Amino acid sequence: MTSAGSARIPSASPNWLAAWISRNGLMLAIVASIFGLWELASWAFAVPEYVLPKPSVIVGTMITSWRLLLLHAAVTFQEVLLGFTMSIVIGIPLAIAVVYSRLFERIAFPFMVSLQTVPKVALAPILVMWLGYGIMPKVMVAFLISFFPIVINAVIGMRSAEKEMIYLVRSMGANELTTFIKIRLPKALPSIFGGLKVGIGQAVVGAVVGEFIAAEYGLGYLQLMAQVRLDTALLFAAVVVLSLLGVMMFNVVAWVERLMLPWNRLATGATE
Amino acid sequence: MIQGAGKVAADGSPAPAAQRGGDRAVSVNIQGVSKSYRTLRGEDVQALDTVDLAIEPGEFIAIVGPSGCGKSTLMMLVSGLIPATTGTILVGDTPVNGPITSAGIVFQRDLLLDWRTVLDNVLLPVEIRKLDPASHLQKAKDLLASVGLSEFEDRYPAELSGGMRQRVSICRALVQDPDLLLMDEPFGALDALTREQMNQDLQRVWLRSRNTVVFITHSIDEAVYLADRVIVMSSRPGKIADIIKVDLPRPRRSTVRSDKRFIDHVEHIRQHFMALGILKDD
Ligand SMILES: Nc1ncnc2c1ncn2[C@@H]1O[C@H](COP(=O)(O)OP(=O)(O)OP(=O)(O)O)[C@@H](O)[C@H]1O
Ligand SMILES: [Mg+2]
Numbered sequence: 001m002t003s004a005g006s007a008r009i010p011s012a013s014p015n016w017l018a019a020w021i022s023r024n025g026l027m028l029a030i031v032a033s034i035f036g037l038w039e040l041a042s043w044a045f046a047v048p049e050y051v052l053p054k055p056s057v058i059v060g061t062m063i064t065s066w067r068l069l070l071l072h073a074a075v076t077f078q079e080v081l082l083g084f085t086m087s088i089v090i091g092i093p094l095a096i097a098v099v100y101s102r103l104f105e106r107i108a109f110p111f112m113v114s115l116q117t118v119p120k121v122a123l124a125p126i127l128v129m130w131l132g133y134g135i136m137p138k139v140m141v142a143f144l145i146s147f148f149p150i151v152i153n154a155v156i157g158m159r160s161a162e163k164e165m166i167y168l169v170r171s172m173g174a175n176e177l178t179t180f181i182k183i184r185l186p187k188a189l190p191s192i193f194g195g196l197k198v199g200i201g202q203a204v205v206g207a208v209v210g211e212f213i214a215a216e217y218g219l220g221y222l223q224l225m226a227q228v229r230l231d232t233a234l235l236f237a238a239v240v241v242l243s244l245l246g247v248m249m250f251n252v253v254a255w256v257e258r259l260m261l262p263w264n265r266l267a268t269g270a271t272e
Numbered sequence: 273m274i275q276g277a278g279k280v281a282a283d284g285s286p287a288p289a290a291q292r293g294g295d296r297a298v299s300v301n302i303q304g305v306s307k308s309y310r311t312l313r314g315e316d317v318q319a320l321d322t323v324d325l326a327i328e329p330g331e332f333i334a335i336v337g338p339s340g341c342g343k344s345t346l347m348m349l350v351s352g353l354i355p356a357t358t359g360t361i362l363v364g365d366t367p368v369n370g371p372i373t374s375a376g377i378v379f380q381r382d383l384l385l386d387w388r389t390v391l392d393n394v395l396l397p398v399e400i401r402k403l404d405p406a407s408h409l410q411k412a413k414d415l416l417a418s419v420g421l422s423e424f425e426d427r428y429p430a431e432l433s434g435g436m437r438q439r440v441s442i443c444r445a446l447v448q449d450p451d452l453l454l455m456d457e458p459f460g461a462l463d464a465l466t467r468e469q470m471n472q473d474l475q476r477v478w479l480r481s482r483n484t485v486v487f488i489t490h491s492i493d494e495a496v497y498l499a500d501r502v503i504v505m506s507s508r509p510g511k512i513a514d515i516i517k518v519d520l521p522r523p524r525r526s527t528v529r530s531d532k533r534f535i536d537h538v539e540h541i542r543q544h545f546m547a548l549g550i551l552k553d554d
């Protein structure tokens with residue numbers, strides 16, 4: 001192998017920390033300066049704690065109330081994960097059905113599209129009425145919200161294989177199943193992951209909205225409680241934890257994508 | 273470039289005239305075949321006028337003709353991937369009624385799969401046809417070596433140049449020892465030098481396998497160099513304007529291009545294109 005060959009493999013040297021900082025440094029600096037300004041301004045203009053707590057106070061609350069935050073975060077995480085998994089387990093096979101069956105394409109697909117225009121948030125109270133106060137209604141809202149982007153992207157992806165590429169494997173004697181496994185599915189994966197990345201964010205929104213309606217646990221519920229008690233610092237701490245949860249779950253999806261589709265960064269010119 | 277395994281007759285010694293066609297080479301019979309496409313606007317466009325052509329087992333046929341005259345269409349018809357509007361095609365004794373699987377095809381576009389490495393792309397037909405993986409792995413590696421791509425076995429297609437990609441797609445068509453090789457402008461993306469080299473390499477590989485080849489090209493020179501017979505097609509709707517038999521001895525060296533007979537053949541075909549109004553002098 002030539003030097004160009006080895007350059008593709010990320011180096012495992014101890015410099016990874018330096019590399020990480022050089023890649024994310026700018027973003028870190030921006031975030032740090034926003035919080036710095038915020039801190040300074042709250043202090044300079046003497047903004048009351050119950051209107052806008054200082055970042056230092058929010059962090060303090062996060063440290064002192066970490067058990068509480070973790071308990072509720074775990075519930076929200078569970079709801080998001082279940083709803084999102086449901087979207088994948090139901091959405092991908094449905095996408096396959098839409099691609100392969102005229103009936104599904106003509107009936108199920110328009111139905112799904114029109115359902116998409118119904119605000120899922122408005123369904124949440126009904127779901128609570130049906131499913132009670134447990135995690136199920138939240139899982140359902142998370143599922144309903146994240147389902148559509150996953151299906152539509154999977155359908156678009158599986159339809160993106162060129163006619164000639166299908167011809168190619170047909171001339172090798174491939175049947176429809178082989179064509180699906182060797183061409184349509186791998187060809188669709190970048191698009192499917194696009195849908196998953198949108199979907200995971202939507203699932204977080206869905207779960208929290210569900211918790212706003214009626215809940216006994218979860219970060220959305222914690223926010224409501226904090227609001228009632230005028231504990232603004234806890235309210236903000238819950239927002240921070242929620243954001244961290246969302247970012248973490250998004251990054252897991254992105255990481256799986258990079259792992260599964262190393263070629264995609266090359267093919268789409270996403271490499272530096 | 274192609275120095276693959278196998279016994280190559282020392283360059284210069286003429287191929288035994290009687291030995292036409294490898295053991296499995298097939299004949300191709302095109303009888304009264306025409307093709308119309310239905311466009312999106314609902315009109316019928318005739319791409320190919322009636323074509324009759326009999327190709328012997330082990331024959332090397334080159335097809336030249338202006339852009340859009342239906343060369344690719346004819347190839348797709350022979351491969352059974354699209355149905356003919358009229359007429360029948362026989363590959364061997366079997367009428368073509370759907371995709372035939374005995375052919376190795378090099379499409380006009382390389383059609384490499386982005387998600388597979390170069391080696392895995394070449395092995396695609398082996399996987400799909402469920403051929404013996406071990407022996408074909410070596411075959412694939414030899415083929416890649418013969419086109420100078422050994423170093424790139426583990427690369428992804430996005431890391432290759434256009435010419436390299438097309439060479440990979442040629443290896444993919446050859447890995448299964450096809451009875452019939454259909455090639456649609458395989459060297460169109462190559463520079464003139466590499467192209468001449470590839471012509472020589474293809475001839476050497478073919479002299480060993482002696483399968484039936486249908487080779488589409490825009491280059492008159494390339495057609496005459498490679499083919500036993502050159503089919504000249506007229507503009508759309510395409511039909512056969514002339515068939516030129518090239519009986520230059522094989523293996524042909526690159527110096528054959530300055531041979532009087534070679535030049536005459538090229539000139540003859542050029543005259544055709546002038547008469548058809550495709551080539552014009554100012
Ligand atoms: N799927 C299609 N639908 C409609 N028309 C088509 C289709 N494919 C090809 N054609 C038309 O048929 C004609 C012949 O096309 P074809 O691709 O066979 O030409 P060609 O000789 O291979 O040209 P080139 O040398 O440029 O590759 C063209 O006029 C083209 O517009
Ligand atoms: Mg063509």
